[in-house]
Amino acid sequence: MNINTAKRWFNWHKWTSLICTVFLLLLCITGLPLIFHHEIEDIFSEVSMEDHHVNQKLSQDTLLKIAELSSPGRQVRFAFWDQEEHPDQVLFDLAEDPLAPFEESKYVLLHEYTGSVLGEPKNEGFMYWMYRLHTDVFLGIGGKLFMGLMGILFLISIISGIVLYGPIMRKYEFGMVRKHRAKRLKWLDTHNLLGIVTMTWLLVVGFTGVINTLSDVIVVLWQQGQLAEMTADYKDLPKVESTYASIDLAVQTAEEKLPEMETLLIAFPGTAFSSNHHYAVFMKGRSELTSRLLMPVLIDAATGEFTDARKMPWFVTALFISQPLHFGDYGGLPLKIIWTILDIASIIILITGVYLWYLRRKATLQFKSKTTTIHEKQAIE
Structure with missing residues (x-):
């Protein structure tokens, strides 16, 4: 890598990191309790x-x-x-x-x-605040999309850091920390080591985080696409105003159609996840992985008869997989502990990155100040 290319990658790494650092610190700090949201909710539950x-x-x-x-x-x-x-x-x-x-x-x-x-249950309390700060900073879809942009900058900073790390470490042993050299070099080595060790996890969490910020957009695409196709024959019919069919019948019909799955959720007619004429019975698999993947079964709300059932599009499936993976919600408590350790390491990476930038900027200003003083002395002489 020539010096101009290295400088270009360094600038990408520096500015993308600096722009998103404050927001990433917020995400890392609020993400810590969210990793254990089930356990915390059980402790403080009033149920x-x-x-x-x-x-x-x-x-x-x-x-x-x-x-x-x-x-x-x-x-x-x-x-x-x-x-x-x-x-x-x-x-x-x-x-x-x-x-x-x-x-x-x-x-x-x-x-x-x-x-x-x-x-x-109410939308309030410590976990609710942590969740809203983590997902949209109480700004709705605009906040989600902004956090998604910060996530993209974060991914760019990781990739540029990887590109820079390779040529640097050709001269040194992997994992080297120069403890007896200048303070800045010690912090730089610590920053680089933690960054490269947690690289895969940072990419996974960053990428799944970006997908999660697009959840509202993904839901709208599903509504306008697959859901509209499934209910196309009912589009021009008047809304069901009389008493709806039994939800016991709706669940029974859905489970008969998909006996290998079980009911997770029913969306009633008129909601954003159904139509004016249907119950949408969302079924989930029974294994650890398939339990995260949902399949909607539409049941006629007037008659209780089956209308349609389809696998969700790939982009919805990507969202379903990303949500639990982002919080380490696949492997029980051991995986959550690993996620916590890596989250703390990320906080250290962010703080050391800002500190290194401060030291570098301070050294640059001091050098410019000394150079200016020398020039002034030379001009007087």
Whole structure:
């Protein structure tokens, strides 16, 4: 690599890193508790657990009525199940309008055997703040896209750092830290070593983070593409206004069509994830990997009959895989601990990078000051 090429790569590395550093520090710091969000939520959860002595679950239609009676003026628009983390429970999302933002939702968690209210989770508290700061800094889709731009700059800084590291380390042993040399060299070696060791993880987390910031865009593309195709025959029909078909029937029909999968979520008619005529029953696989991949089954909300089911497009699948991978949510506690160590290493890399820039800038200013003084003396003489 000639000196001009090296200088060009160095400038790319320096400026992309400096521009995104503050935001990356925010992401790394807020990301630490989010790695353990399940464990933290369980500790501080106000959900009451109860023993039941009933041998049969209540019908989902009965639970739906209980949820709606608990919040007059609102209607259920989503129902969630998570048998691994929260067995025998169903979470209902209620809102005054099916298309209202999620910030206006009220959540009711019911016991499937007794119908008792176990809790009413709210969009507030420490984990909610950490999540919003991490994803969109409370600026909605604009904040997400801005964080995505910072993620792209971060990826450029990593790639340029890798390009620079190769020629530099040809002269030295891998992992060298010059502890007995100048302070700046010691910090530079530490910065380079941590950067190259965590390189793969940084690329994975940075890339999946960028994909996650595009979640709203990806959902819109799916709505305008696949979902529109699946509901094309219903496009010009009037909205279903009468009583909807049983959601027990909708779930049963979906599970009969896809017996190798289980129900995760029902989107009710009129929401952004269904149509005015359908329940969208989202099914998930039963293995660790396929449990992250969803498949929508559309059920006619008037008759309870099957309409269509399709695998999600590749870009939606990429989003589903990226979300848990970004937080180390695939391999249980051991992987989360590894993610935490690497996250802390990233914070050190960012801080040492800024410190190195400060030392270099300080040295440059001092050199310019001395040069100016010498020139002034020479002019006087």
